[in-house]
Structures are given as structure tokens and as C-alpha cells.
Amino acid sequence: MPATCIREKKMDNMENFIEVNNLSVLFDVRAGLLLRKIGTIQAVNNVSFSIKKGEILGVVGESGCGKSTLARLILRLIEPKSGSVKFNGKDIFELSKKELRKQRSRMAMVFQDPYSAMDPRYTIFRSLSEPFQIQNAHFNKEERRKKIDDLLKLVGLDPQHGFAYPHELSGGQKQRADIARVLTLTPPFIVLDEPTAALDVSVQAQIIKLLENLREKLDLTFLFISHDLSLVSYFCHRVIVMYLGRVAEIISADLIGEHAQHPYTKALVESIFRTVPGEKTKAPPLEGEVPSPFNLPFGCVFVSRCRYAQSVCHEESPVLKNTEHGGQVACHFPLDF
Amino acid sequence: MSFLEVRDLEVEFQVDKKPVTPIEGVSFELNEKEVLGIVGETGSGKSLTAHAILGLSTLVGGKIRGSVKFEERELLSISEKEMQSIRGAQIAFIPQNPMTSLDPVYRVGDQIVEGLTQHAKISKKQAKQQVIELMGKLHIPKPDRVFQQYPHQLSGGLKQRIVIAMGLCTNPRLLIADEPTTALDVTVQAQIMRLFGEMTADRGIGLFLITHDLGVIAQVCDKVAVMYAGNMVEFGKIKPVFNTPSHPYTKALLDCIPYIGMKKGSLSAIFGNVPSAGNYPTGCRYHPRCPHSSSQCETRVPALIQIEGGTRVACHLYQGKKDG
Numbered sequence: 276m277p278a279t280c281i282r283e284k285k286m287d288n289m290e291n292f293i294e295v296n297n298l299s300v301l302f303d304v305r306a307g308l309l310l311r312k313i314g315t316i317q318a319v320n321n322v323s324f325s326i327k328k329g330e331i332l333g334v335v336g337e338s339g340c341g342k343s344t345l346a347r348l349i350l351r352l353i354e355p356k357s358g359s360v361k362f363n364g365k366d367i368f369e370l371s372k373k374e375l376r377k378q379r380s381r382m383a384m385v386f387q388d389p390y391s392a393m394d395p396r397y398t399i400f401r402s403l404s405e406p407f408q409i410q411n412a413h414f415n416k417e418e419r420r421k422k423i424d425d426l427l428k429l430v431g432l433d434p435q436h437g438f439a440y441p442h443e444l445s446g447g448q449k450q451r452a453d454i455a456r457v458l459t460l461t462p463p464f465i466v467l468d469e470p471t472a473a474l475d476v477s478v479q480a481q482i483i484k485l486l487e488n489l490r491e492k493l494d495l496t497f498l499f500i501s502h503d504l505s506l507v508s509y510f511c512h513r514v515i516v517m518y519l520g521r522v523a524e525i526i527s528a529d530l531i532g533e534h535a536q537h538p539y540t541k542a543l544v545e546s547i548f549r550t551v552p553g554e555k556t557k558a559p560p561l562e563g564e565v566p567s568p569f570n571l572p573f574g575c576v577f578v579s580r581c582r583y584a585q586s587v588c589h590e591e592s593p594v595l596k597n598t599e600h601g602g603q604v605a606c607h608f609p610l611d612f
Numbered sequence: 613m614s615f616l617e618v619r620d621l622e623v624e625f626q627v628d629k630k631p632v633t634p635i636e637g638v639s640f641e642l643n644e645k646e647v648l649g650i651v652g653e654t655g656s657g658k659s660l661t662a663h664a665i666l667g668l669s670t671l672v673g674g675k676i677r678g679s680v681k682f683e684e685r686e687l688l689s690i691s692e693k694e695m696q697s698i699r700g701a702q703i704a705f706i707p708q709n710p711m712t713s714l715d716p717v718y719r720v721g722d723q724i725v726e727g728l729t730q731h732a733k734i735s736k737k738q739a740k741q742q743v744i745e746l747m748g749k750l751h752i753p754k755p756d757r758v759f760q761q762y763p764h765q766l767s768g769g770l771k772q773r774i775v776i777a778m779g780l781c782t783n784p785r786l787l788i789a790d791e792p793t794t795a796l797d798v799t800v801q802a803q804i805m806r807l808f809g810e811m812t813a814d815r816g817i818g819l820f821l822i823t824h825d826l827g828v829i830a831q832v833c834d835k836v837a838v839m840y841a842g843n844m845v846e847f848g849k850i851k852p853v854f855n856t857p858s859h860p861y862t863k864a865l866l867d868c869i870p871y872i873g874m875k876k877g878s879l880s881a882i883f884g885n886v887p888s889a890g891n892y893p894t895g896c897r898y899h900p901r902c903p904h905s906s907s908q909c910e911t912r913v914p915a916l917i918q919i920e921g922g923t924r925v926a927c928h929l930y931q932g933k934k935d936g
């Protein structure tokens with residue numbers, strides 16, 4: 276796979292733009308009338324990875340695997356129990372309130388549901404001018420109007436759409452407006468949390484093409500979260516596969532189809548219903564469902580559904596090890612390449 | 613004679629005293645043991661077609677025209693009382709969201725029993741026995757324990773199996789499933805789809821599967837109907853429709869779906885948006901977005917015609933190439 280190698284090398288030469296080290300977060304779960312603590316969930320457990328400048332890093336996993344929590348941690352929307360997130364070498368968890376506010380203009384997030392991400396009482400124009408006010412960008416009225424008109428054009432909307440309220444736009448238009456709002460302060464790093472999950476496939480394709488163009492034009496770096504492995508493998512350079520708050524595998528997107536080394540990644544690939552008729556999947560690749568986070572299996576968290584599990588998997592939790600192909604895998608018996 | 617035959621189905625609603633037809637020109641047939649997939653984007657009329665077959669859209673003030681024949685009975689001309697004896701007993705419906713279609717304050721087992729005792733004259737005890745047996749067949753682990761549980765105690769996949777059990781408990785001949793796996797994870801989706809495959813083969817049920825996921829259709833169905841803006845644009849066997857799509861919309865829709873191994877930058881998108889009901893363009897409803905559009909597409913509605921390979925397509929490109 277020469278093309279992959281060249282790209283990997285090119286990426287290797289660039290220094291890490293974002294570095295995540297041993298990030299963990301615990302959530303208390305409360306219930307009952309007095310909201311007594313009934314347990315804790317380790318939503319993200321000891322996650323480490325890095326993102327290079329210009330890279331699109333994908334995060335996939337089933338619901339409850341901690342992908343969205345990870346996204347929120349990286350933007351410091353929630354505080355971790357331990358670990359660090361370094362942005363250009365600086366740990367964002369050590370920033371003061373004032374510094375953090377400044378940092379916020381350099382990282383942004385596109386949310387899953389375009390229907391609730393915008394204030395329904397604001398016009399698109401007002402929603403888009405708010406970041407300028409918060410970040411004290413001193414533009415006069417005309418400059419601001421011009422800037423917002425340009426942004427709307429950049430994401431494929433008409434400046435006229437600035438006068439509309441969110442409910443007057445279609446799902447795809449709303450998602451475009453949300454992307455425009457994120458771009459107002461030209462942040463170099465954007466977290467995309469399932470930006471197309473609520474959209475139809477034809478609109479999803481429009482948004483993905485828009486994101487491809489924007490990344491090239493504005494030199495952006497993306498963390499792309501999705502449950503759709505086909506989409507992630509198409510759009511991203513590298514993919515993190517998560518299972519119950521832990522990293523199962525980090526793998527180059529080009530290798531995921533044929534050369535996944537973690538049994539869970541392989542099962543996810545086999546679960547995809549491809550649009551090629553006649554290759555009917557005989558047996559579902561995984562039985563059962565993701566275990567409850569309160570009641571994790573001992574040893575490897577995937578052991579209860581893994582068809583390759585052996586006795587050691589019930590006793591010891593596997594650590595993330597480097598593979599020969601530039602990825603990482605957390606499995607006692609990784610599959611052959 | 614097919615088991616379910618729908619001809620020129622049309623649904624009309626009155627919106628602001630103006631007639632709006634969200635569904636027009638829908639015709640298809642389904643045989644026993646067959647799985648028919650109906651695919652389209654949001655607002656294309658997939659769910660409404662199912663509701664029309666079940667006679668549910670008349671309840672909310674819609675007018676249905678055309679013909680829906682089920683086992684040689686015309687469903688559109690029978691009384692609501694007769695329809696009630698068919699609905700749930702011979703034609704069952706599995707709603708879209710298992711999270712909201714179960715009553716949170718009743719045990720799931722009792723909710724299945726309720727459906728069964730509505731249509732069959734059996735005692736509660738017998739019904740419970742039958743339901744537990746059915747739950748076992750649907751691969752629900754420890755069915756007698758799950759029977760006693762409340763919806764919030766079950767996972768998404770189990771809840772979906774309970775809703776499927778509700779549909780199947782009366783031994784229906786036709787099952788209509790409205791996006792049964794949209795809310796589920798991919799690994800659970802694969803399990804539920806296998807279940808549907810087993811059901812149609814073992815019980816001789818016809819399955820009418822509504823989904824927006826073309827991958828699911830390709831892997832599970834025998835036939836597919838593609839809907840766009842309330843019209844059926846293509847109908848045929850899975851292989852010809854997916855391997856050599858005829859309608860420009862079917863082609864474009866298939867090109868919008870990324871797959872593993874797809875070259876970066878090669879994804880194509882359909883320009884523009886799906887029009888909403890009431891704002892449909894004249895002529896072919898797809899013409900403003902179609903790369904092959906010509907002047908007749910703007911004025912004349914294309915008829916559904918059969919082309920080579922048995923596929924039926926509603927497009928002016930094929931009007932000269934009629935096959936038998």
C-alpha cells in the first residue's frame with residue numbers, strides 16, 4: 276500500500292497539533308428521591324492519542340462508548356478526573372479562565388442535532404454575530420455584515436439566509452449555518468460530533484463535500500465523531516475505535532476494511548450492510564449487546580462478546596500496544612494483518 | 613395474483629383549504645415469503661404509504677384513492693370495523709421507535725398479551741404461555757424473566773425484539789416494519805435483520821420494510837421501491853435496481869453513500885433539496901435536480917413503465933424503450 280505509506284510519512288514529519296494523554300473521566304450516577312449516589316461510570320478510561328495538523332481523525336463506536344464525552348473533554352466542556360489535552364504544546368486544563376476564553380476561539384464544535392444547536396429566537400445573522408461579540412472582535416456594523424455574508428457564501432448558503440430563523444431552514448441548510456457559525460472566528464481545530472447523523476444520505480453527502488472543501492481551503496484539523504464506519508473510513512485519515520470508554524484500536528482508515536486487528540473493529544466492519552446485493556451476511560458478527568457500564572466484565576471489556584476470547588482475557592485487561600503498521604491495538608490476541 | 617397488490621395509490625390532505633397530495637402514483641406488489649423494501653429520503657412518503665395500506669391516514673382526515681388488495685380483498689372499500697379485525701391480526705405494524713412505542717408503566721409481557729387477547733379468544737394464562745414461547749423464538753434471553761420487566765429495564769435491542777413480538781403474536785400474514793433498526797447500533801441491527809430473515813422464511817410472512825438505509829435493503833430485501841417526493845420512481849428486483857439503476861434519482865442516491873475503500877474525494881452529492889409536500893414542481897418531481905432533465909420533464913408527469921429486466925421506472929428517458 277504505497278500511497279498509505281507516503282501519506283503516513285508526511286504526517287509523521289509534522290509535529291503533533293493536539294496531544295491527548297491518559298485522559299479519564301468518571302460520572303457519578305444518582306437516583307431516587309434524594310439523588311443518592313448509586314455508582315460511578317468510567318465514561319472515558321485512560322485514552323491517549325495525538326492529532327497532526329491538517330489531519331482528520333475519526334472516532335467510532337456504538338452508543339455509550341464515550342465518543343461524545345471524549346469530544347467534550349478535548350474542548351474542556353467538562354473537566355477530567357486525570358490526564359491532559361495539549362493544544363500546540365499547552366495543556367488546556369491548566370489555562371486560567373481568561374486564557375481559556377481566548378483558547379475557545381481556536382477550537383470549536385459542530386453538534387449532532389442542527390435543530391437544537393441554534394437559538395430558535397435568533398436570526399441566523401444574529402447567531403453568527405454572537406461569537407464576534409463574545410471574543411471582542413471589533414468590527415463595525417458594515418464589516419460584520421460583509422464578514423457574515425462571506426461566511427454564508429463559503430458554506431453554500433445565500434446571504435439572504437441570514438435573515439431567516441432556524442425553523443425556516445431545512446436540516447441541511449441548518450447544518451450549513453451551524454458550520455458557518457463555527458467558522459466565524461476561523462478556529463484551526465474543529466470537533467464534529469456526528470454532524471450528519473440527523474440528515475438524509477443525499478444531504479449528508481453535500482455536508483461531507485463541504486467539509487472536505489473547507490478543510491483544504493482553510494487548512495483545518497478535524498476530530499470527526501460518528502457511528503457510521505463506512506463514512507469514517509471514507510472521510511478520515513486515521514480512526515480510533517472505542518468500546519466502553521476505552522480505545523480498542525487506532526488504525527489508518529485505508530487499512531480498516533481488510534486489516535483490522537482488533538476483533539471488535541472487525542465485527543464492526545462485518546456489521547455494515549453494503550449496498551451491493553447478493554453478498555448477504557449469514558450470521559451477525561456479534562451476539563448480545565454492549566454490557567452495562569455498571570457491570571463491566573472482568574479483564575478485557577470486550578470479553579463477553581469476543582469469539583476469540585481465551586482465559587487470559589477474563590483475567591487481565593489488555594494494554595494498547597503499537598502495531599507494525601503505525602496503529603495501536605488493545606488486545607491479547609490481535610488478528611493477523 | 614399477488615398477496616398484496618397496491619395500484620395507483622394516492623393520498624390527499626387538505627392544508628389551508630387547498631388539496632395537497634403527499635403520495636401519488638404508488639403501485640407495487642408483494643408475494644408471500646417476500647421482503648419488499650421501500651426506500652426514500654425524509655418526506656418522500658414511505659411511512660404514509662404504510663399508513664395508507666393500514667387505513668390509518670383516513671383517521672387523520674386524509675383521502676385515499678387507488679386500490680390496495682390484500683389476499684384478494686379490497687382494503688380501501690371495507691368498513692372501519694372490518695379493518696380493525698384485519699389490522700393487528702392479519703397485517704401487523706412494527707413502529708419506528710421502540711423507545712416510545714412501549715408503555716412505560718406496564719410490564720412488557722402484559723403489553724404483548726394485550727395485543728394477542730384482542731384478536732384471539734384465549735385465556736390470559738394460555739396467552740402468556742404463547743408469548744413466552746414466541747419471545748424465546750425471537751432469541752430473547754430468559755423470556756419468563758423479561759416478561760415481568762418494565763421497558764426501562766431493557767436495552768434498545770431487547771425493546772425492539774419486544775415490539776417485534778407484539779407484531780408477530782397474532783401470526784399475521786403481512787408485517788409492516790417502519791424503520792425498525794434506525795435507533796439501534798450496527799451490531800444489534802445485524803441481529804434484528806437476521807431475525808426478520810428467519811421470520812419470513814419460517815412463517816411464510818410477507819415483509820414490507822420501510823427504511824432510508826439502502827445497505828439494509830440490498831442485504832435483506834427481494835424487491836425494492838424507490839420513492840421521491842411522494843412518487844414511486846423505480847420498482848424492481850434488488851439485483852437489477854442496485855447493479856444497474858435506471859432512474860437518475862436511484863443512481864444519484866446510490867452514489868451518495870460512502871463505502872469502505874472508497875477513494876477520497878470521490879463521493880458525489882445531489883444538488884439542492886427534496887421539495888416539501890405542497891411545493892412539488894410540475895411534471896416530474898425530480899426534474900429540478902436531475903442532470904438529464906429536458907423540457908418535457910418540466911411539464912409532463914412520467915408514467916411508470918416496465919423496461920428490460922422487469923424493473924418499472926417513471927422517467928421520460930425510458931418512454932421510448934417500452935418492453936412488452
